[in-house]
Amino acid sequence: MEKEIEERDKALASKEQEINNLKNELAFLKGQILNKKGNANITSTSAPNTLLHKSMVSNELLGHVINLKYQHAMPLYRQQTYFDMMGANLYRQTLSNWVIGAACEFEDVYNIMKEQLTLMFI
Known part of the structure; x- marks a missing residue:
């Protein structure tokens, strides 16, 4: 029961x-x-914050472009073809502007790392 x-x-x-x-x-x-x-x-909702202010690029796409360029040694003209095959029309100039913009944003980080490395070997 x-x-x-x-x-x-x-x-x-x-x-x-x-x-x-x-x-x-x-x-x-x-x-x-x-x-x-x-x-x-x-x-x-508001757009998410991105590394490059007033740019349409997401942080993920920017990281992918930089990764392809520097880690996989893929030049921007080949990346343009790569993105064209996926249906995204991204011009070399746009990709180049993104890479340059990211480099400018990380310049302070680069300088601090460089300073720390030079102090290690002195």
């Missing part, structure tokens, strides 16, 4: 959880479709 009661309680708790999940999903979908005024509920 006690086992039956425990099983019923578990089944009831499971059903209650399922109902709550469905209620939450329904409320979310209603909020997605219409807001209180009956207009479409469209929200926008």
